[in-house]
Amino acid sequence: MHRSALAIVSAIVVTAAVAIGIGFAAPSNAAVVNGTTLPTSVVQSDLDAVAGNSAYLCYLNASALVRSNGSAGLSAVSGASAGTYSSSFVSLWMNQEITRTLLEQQAAAAGLPAPSSADLAQARIDLTSSIDSTLAQVAGSQYQCPVAAAALLGGMPAAFVERQVTAQALSEAFLARSAGISITPAAVKAYYEAHTSAFDKICISGILVSSKTTAQGIKAQLDAGADFATLAAQDSIDAQSKANGGAIGCFDPTSSQYQSVLTDVGSLAVGGVTDPLPSQSGYVLLSVTSRTRTPFSGLSTIVRRTMVAGAATKSSAAISTLLHTADVSVNPRYGTWTATAASAGLVPPASPPAASIPNAAANVPGAAASSSSASSGASSRAAQG
Numbered sequence: 039m040h041r042s043a044l045a046i047v048s049a050i051v052v053t054a055a056v057a058i059g060i061g062f063a064a065p066s067n068a069a070v071v072n073g074t075t076l077p078t079s080v081v082q083s084d085l086d087a088v089a090g091n092s093a094y095l096c097y098l099n100a101s102a103l104v105r106s107n108g109s110a111g112l113s114a115v116s117g118a119s120a121g122t123y124s125s126s127f128v129s130l131w132m133n134q135e136i137t138r139t140l141l142e143q144q145a146a147a148a149g150l151p152a153p154s155s156a157d158l159a160q161a162r163i164d165l166t167s168s169i170d171s172t173l174a175q176v177a178g179s180q181y182q183c184p185v186a187a188a189a190l191l192g193g194m195p196a197a198f199v200e201r202q203v204t205a206q207a208l209s210e211a212f213l214a215r216s217a218g219i220s221i222t223p224a225a226v227k228a229y230y231e232a233h234t235s236a237f238d239k240i241c242i243s244g245i246l247v248s249s250k251t252t253a254q255g256i257k258a259q260l261d262a263g264a265d266f267a268t269l270a271a272q273d274s275i276d277a278q279s280k281a282n283g284g285a286i287g288c289f290d291p292t293s294s295q296y297q298s299v300l301t302d303v304g305s306l307a308v309g310g311v312t313d314p315l316p317s318q319s320g321y322v323l324l325s326v327t328s329r330t331r332t333p334f335s336g337l338s339t340i341v342r343r344t345m346v347a348g349a350a351t352k353s354s355a356a357i358s359t360l361l362h363t364a365d366v367s368v369n370p371r372y373g374t375w376t377a378t379a380a381s382a383g384l385v386p387p388a389s390p391p392a393a394s395i396p397n398a399a400a401n402v403p404g405a406a407a408s409s410s411s412a413s414s415g416a417s418s419r420a421a422q423g
Contacts (some may be wrong), residue, residue, distance in 0.1 A: 052151050067370045068132065069375075071139040078369070085123055085131060089115050093190050096183035097129075097169060100176040111191050129373050133383050136375075138205040140364055148215055153207035157226050161207035164346075166191065168206075169337045169338050172292030187235070216353035221345055223338070227327035230334050230341045237291045237337060239330040240299055243284035245269060245323045246276040253314035253321035260311050266325050275319065284325070291340045358382070 069076040088094050099112040113126040145152075153161065170185035176182055183190075193197050214221045230237065243266060247253050256269055272286025279286050289299045302315060305325050314321040334341070350357075361382035366375040373386045 049417040059183065061409055067369065068372060069136060069366060071136055072143055072365050074139055074143060074195065076135055076139060079370075081132065081135060083127075083195075084135070084198060085128065087195050089133065091190075091193055093183060093185050096181070096193045097173060097190055099186075100181060100183060101172050103181060104172055104175050110181065113143045118199060124144060125373065129386040130371050132368070136364075136366060136384065137361070138201070138208075140360055141208040141212050144212055144360060146210075150215065151209050153204060157207045157211075160342075162203045164210065164341055164343060165203055165206040167343060172341075177294060180379055181221050192389070212347040215355050217349035218352075219345065219349055221342055221349075226338055226342045226345065228333060229345055234331055235305060235329070236300070236344070237341065239288055239290040239328075239332050240296075240326060241288040241328040241330075242286050242299060242303060243267070243270060243327050244276065244279055244286050245274045245284055246279070246317060246319060247273060247320075248275060248320040249323045250314050250316075253323055257311065257314060257323055259318065260323070260325075264276070266311065274360075285327070286324075288328075291337055 057183055068073045068078040068079055068081040088098070095115060102110060102112045114124040116122065117124050117342075143384045166187040169190065173183050173186065184293070185193075191202075210221060220224070245253075245256055247256065252273070256273055259269060260266060264292065267283030271280055274280040274284060289296045293299075293346070302324055303310075303312060303326050306312065308326050308329055312324045314323060362377045364382075368384060369377050370387065373384045376383065376385045
């Protein structure tokens with residue numbers, strides 16, 4: 039909760055990447071993944087659709103911020119000249135498309151059936167919910183996006199959305215299979231019943247102070263029996279909660295800040311107090327003032343998403359193996375597929391060093407003289423200034 043406000047230096051980073059031309063002729067295949075071709079036309083169509091939709095770009099930026107815990111947003115989208123895309127943006131999208139292709143292959147190899155209409159309907163709900171969850175984490179900040187997930191997807195080409203939904207369904211099926219779990223409606227309900235406390239409505243109070251030393255001193259007083267509300271009113275530097283005895287509010291699983299709150303307080307019992315937690319304004323001590331069981335009705339998508347996230351953690355080794363063992367060849371204009379001990383993915387083509395770029399003006403008659411005159415004039419003006 040104390041980390042929910044994102045302090046970012048810059049959301050859109052200008053890069054010196056090699057630009058990928060939109061209108062240039064290109065081979066028919068952008069990549070070949072274990073024998074399956076990824077058409078250049080599909081990649082180009084997706085890039086055009088994404089780059090042409092500011093709301094979708096805002097979501098990608100929010101996603102990058104959330105994944106990096108607020109340290110970096112989406113890199114530059116446009117290339118150095120009109121009609122081009124930056125190679126970093128192209129690589130981001132190509133990595134996603136290659137992973138999607140690998141998931142399709144893995145599902146087929148495992149004998150998993152193609153997603154049914156019910157599977158796709160659920161995947162669309164999950165995808166929409168996931169996007170909304172990401173957007174909620176930047177809501178109220180300077181990176182807040184203009185529309186919710188439903189409208190955002192509604193503004194994209196139907197074929198594009200269908201591929202994203204199918205990828206969502208295949209990803210969930212692969213993760214569940216790898217983690218040895220089921221994500222059927224009955225299994226989701228059973229998971230909730232076995233983990234009800236993970237979906238409690240949690241009410242918290244806080245004491246915000248400027249230093250860790252001060253927070254540790256207050257924690258010692260609380261451990262010795264001091265009253266939390268009294269110390270909050272006395273010592274907290276957060277004016278709003280201070281006036282209410284430290285009361286911050288209540289958060290249920292549908293709240294955009296719920297996961298942050300849950301991360302901070304974990305399974306802390308009512309009346310318990312956390313150790314000092316770093317905050318943008320100093321350090322905060324949080325206390326759980328109440329926990330209330332949240333009915334399962336309306337939580338199925340949230341519970342399912344929690345299960346899939348857990349499955350992703352359990353399946354990290356399988357995912358890594360899938361990426362590292364893939365036979366991927368990529369059109370050099372997009373980069374090079376590289377697998378190292380630490381990671382596997384598409385590495386953008388490197389920008390040529392400045393020394394390798396010819397000086398076109400030097401080939402124009404009189405250009406050198408004109409350049410010299412201009413330089414001389416500039417020096418003279420600078421001296422006069």
